[in-house]
Amino acid sequence: MAAHPGGLTATAAVQIRDLHRSFTDDRPVLSGLDLTIEAGEFVALLGRSGSGKSTLLRALAGLDQDASGTGDILVPEQVSVVFQDSRLLPWQRVLRNVVLGLQGSGAVKRGKEALAEVGLAGRERAWPRELSGGEQQRVALARSLVREPELLLADEPFGALDALTRIKMHGLLRALYERHRPAVLLVTHDVDEAIVLADRVLVLDHGVVRHERRIDLDGTRDPSDPAFAAVRTELLAALGLAGGVEIKVEES
Amino acid sequence: MAAHPGGLTATAAVQIRDLHRSFTDDRPVLSGLDLTIEAGEFVALLGRSGSGKSTLLRALAGLDQDASGTGDILVPEQVSVVFQDSRLLPWQRVLRNVVLGLQGSGAVKRGKEALAEVGLAGRERAWPRELSGGEQQRVALARSLVREPELLLADEPFGALDALTRIKMHGLLRALYERHRPAVLLVTHDVDEAIVLADRVLVLDHGVVRHERRIDLDGTRDPSDPAFAAVRTELLAALGLAGGVEIKVEES
């Protein structure tokens, strides 16, 4: 297969070359970002608040109408997105939100199952506004669980969940991943979460991928494992946190 | 000072006796909750997603028009709330959102300072929708920083922030707390955060405060300190996580 102009090849699920994006003239958000995600690879994306993670995801989802920019992007046809805000349609009940756009008789059944999996059995007919913050986030997760994308983009999908629920949801996400083997790009602020779930962790900073770490730990990935702790320390340092709690002030 | 009917006394900032709240007939959210927060006390509230933390905060803020219930509640006059959704007025620019309701010439100056403190200097004239999720949350935090409440209710105010920014915001919140000594009720899903910040940590479960832990660690509160770890383990267990990552399924 011939390489595309700009150097893109189609062997990977996601390829980005030299992506530039900015909203205002003075402050580019992404400046020359390169990224490749292999088919079936699970990538976690860390980065400071405002560093451009959501912007990157929106670019991949083809939604960046607001931004101006250049770059080459190659993504699969079937992309599924979990937005940072859970983005439920307020005028559709929970179940309808989950099965939105699905066709066929099995959709409702699958939707109910997914709701049960995220711990919301029995809330099918609730309005989105009647759910707690974490519940809304779980509905959004359920919405992506009932689909079979080639690429899953998830923007802090567990941010509003408590520790226990979060671990359950990790299990669900891993199970989905094992089932269909989509490429996954997961944005998170929880370093441990990134290490536990991902094959590779990226740190976005000043518009480019500043740090990259392949997670080659063995199966269990126990946070109390020293190797785990070492990776954690490395990533926290990349995020500007040397030692773990000391604040390294890094004003722009 | 005479005790109020129902057994309330006014020596504490917040007193709740036998609070019941429910939205639907079958599922009470709060059932017989008792809570006292002393003036100037910093309390953190943990709890599973959907356990009623936001409902409790809304009750304290006098906003639970939707719910039916009974109970005695005593709160101070000046209450400030950081909502779980950042709840910025979409039609007001960022600075206006921060100084909303403040009077006097100093308001704008204080608002700008607060924005600078949360790392958003220069974004005063942005519309809320132009901010990233974490930036919106920081604006909401800035909005509470410019006020001097007797009681601060904060509903997961750091949920969308990365580790470094989060630590900076902890510092700001502690500084505010030291300055005016309000009573604080902070909802969080991050157990470490609760231990680092609070004088006392509560765990809400099945409509009542199921677990309570006074944090009597020394000044620094280092997560790597074994005493810290012990408290963490205790609280995680109360949240249903024995050991830290093992899942103890506890279906209702």
Place this chain on the structure above:
Amino acid sequence: MTAVVKGTAKTETAAPAVVPPVDDEELAAGRASRPRGKRRLGPGKPIKLGYLIGPLLLLGVWIWGSAQGWIDPRVLTAPWTVVTTAWDLWESGRLGPDLLVSARRFALGLVFGVLAGLVLALVSGLSRWGEAIVDGPVQIKRSIPNLALLPLLLLWFGIDERMKIITIALGVLIPIYIHTHNGLRSIDGRYAELAETLRLKPAAFVGRVVLPGALPGFLLGMRFAVTSSWLSLVVVEQVNATSGIGYMMLLAGTYGQTDVIIVGLVLYALLGLASDTVVRLIQRRALSWRRTLED
């Protein structure tokens, strides 16, 4: 459920002041306590049957003014005269059939107008080309006085029932179109993004996102549409009509039968209020997913 609901406010300077207990009704209803007293901002709780107060007040002024004699009965017929006139009209068989005929025109015009308005709004709302073609002519139609259009409508659609219903429908179309179009275009762009990433089919996009999202606008348009449909009767029933309340009023107008005119006005007021109320009830039902200042 026996605990006393109480709210107490503590201020910085004074000793804690005891806020008076919430009123009995709230207690009985098992409402939540409001520590800081009543909700201060927003309209508050609805008054029961409050929507009747204004009209009843008007009626009261009318009755009282007529009885006192400072409303000239030659200008504004006294309410009792209106009632007897209405009764006479009814008895003589002029009011009943008139109303029926008008109601039929109203209903047909409304149905066709709403359908046409909706279709046009969708076409124009969802496609820039549709908008380019549809929007201007609709705006022009709405800028042109109906009365002045009458000769052209006569010419195109004749003078029979068809022309009347088309004219009414053309009037109804306008608010439906504008409101639905506006409502549709006001839908939060984030939901369109969502629909896009879910790769919704256009039909599902319209059915699940666009129509429900534009529903508040559409229903506001309906409120204007129903009154517009009644009001159009005044114009269309000038043409080749021998019955209908518009015709009745027209005739009374040219003859200067003040009492019949007032009967007509009262009828219009009642019909308008009733139709509007129906739409508002539907509004409340259909938009129950919202929590607004209204609630």
Place this chain on the structure above:
Amino acid sequence: MTAVVKGTAKTETAAPAVVPPVDDEELAAGRASRPRGKRRLGPGKPIKLGYLIGPLLLLGVWIWGSAQGWIDPRVLTAPWTVVTTAWDLWESGRLGPDLLVSARRFALGLVFGVLAGLVLALVSGLSRWGEAIVDGPVQIKRSIPNLALLPLLLLWFGIDERMKIITIALGVLIPIYIHTHNGLRSIDGRYAELAETLRLKPAAFVGRVVLPGALPGFLLGMRFAVTSSWLSLVVVEQVNATSGIGYMMLLAGTYGQTDVIIVGLVLYALLGLASDTVVRLIQRRALSWRRTLED
């Protein structure tokens, strides 16, 4: 900014298909690439000057039809005749002053109507008692045909300029009131909660939450208000007017001057379109904080 923007879609079964490069205009504008091609849902990008297409199309049909002879000039005067008639009217000094007089009535009626509508909407939107008293009468007013109200208005306000402006203002008041009230009551309840916890003063609540929140509704009301204000001229200028475009059309009607009537209609269309466009421009500016399907 020199990189080539390219989008490629990979499907499960087939070899990757190269989506055609986005068009040059987009490239030049430095727009982002859209990996999955164009935005499929929603109206898409505005067409430049698209709002002119519909009216121009109408004009085209009119011109073409008149030239071809299948529009009977005796019914719908040919455009060129309308232009010459308009020019004659202007030359003879009949159109200019008429327009000025009408414009003055329009403006005064609009200003007073908008103010009154706003005040009533606030009173009624923010207080249940205000609503109970104000809402019913406004609904009644709007259910009653303007023509039938004229005698009463004559009586109360005489036959001079005052009556005309009041009548126009009463017409303008309706859409402003309804839309603002509806917009206000549709404000998300969460913002009222926010205002409550911030302990906003009522004035600040109105200024920072209610008015901006109701602004989209108010502006939609303005679109109806401006056309309503122009259209009212037809009614009010029937009474004791010696100038104004409504009067001009009335006079032309009695003498059967079809061409002058059509000039009037075109004038109405232009005035309506122009006023509507102004409001929509304001709308776009004032609501720039929104991101909707429109954008």
Place this chain on the structure above:
Amino acid sequence: SEEDAGPLLAADADLPTAVPEGTRLVIGDPSQQLAFELSGLVSLLTFEVEWANISGGPKSAEAFRAKSLDISSVADIPPIHTNWTGLPTRIVAAAGRIDPLEHPIYDLGVAPGVDVASIEDLAGKRIAYSPGQAQGALILRVLDAAGLTQDDVELVELPSTADTYSNALAGNEVDVAPIGGTQVKSYVNKYGADGATTIPHGLRDDPWVLYAPVEVLEDADKAAAIAEYVRLWGAAKLWTRANREEWINAWYVEHEGLSAEDGEYLFDREGEPDFPATWDETIERHQETIQIVAEGTGNEVLDAEDLYDRRFEPLVAEGIAEYGDGGA
């Protein structure tokens, strides 16, 4: 109009001769306003005059009810209707046209392809009818004269606004419709080629009156002012006939916005006015009209005598005798 009322004047009391200072009269008689002004007769009016641009039955009746108007000029139908509907009015001046059948206000327009040569041919035809308006009453009288009843024809109710009737005729929505003024000319001009015609209806449709609410006439001051106006009314009209060019230009062209040709056409069509020295015959004919209209609309028959305030009967002639057609 509303202001301090003058002393009460009985209906049979003599008209006061002097108009007290400060008396104000609102007159709805647009073309006469211009005639008064151009002829200079307006300077002879000793009261404060306010001209209202109100004419025609419904509008003047509304304005009377609203006490915004004191006197108005109309055809003979509106006074009948006002008296039927509880607004008592009296006629204070009456005019007609010399040779009225040659100078009718209305003709009957006949749609292209419809075979109507005389009013007897109306049987079975669709006729535009506007109840309550002069055209409507005319149709009733025409049917009566042709020996037809409403059942012999199909009355199509249509408002006579603008060129609705011409259009309805041209579109073959009706077979016959009364059209007046320039519409006669333009209808034949436009549709004559298609076979459109007009026929005369052969009845007098020339009655023209000034009428005022009884309430106004009971106000002695206003009654005196009205008398003064009526006195000059005929002279002003005659002035317009004597100054053809000036009048056509000022009224039809300048004021009404017509072309000079149309103005001339209307001027000539109108013919010379006739101010009957006594109203006996006028009242008699009015009685016939009342009869027919009452029958057609189901109202009681009024006594035409009651509609006239004969105290004003000699005034017009007096004025004409004094000023002729020369103005002041």
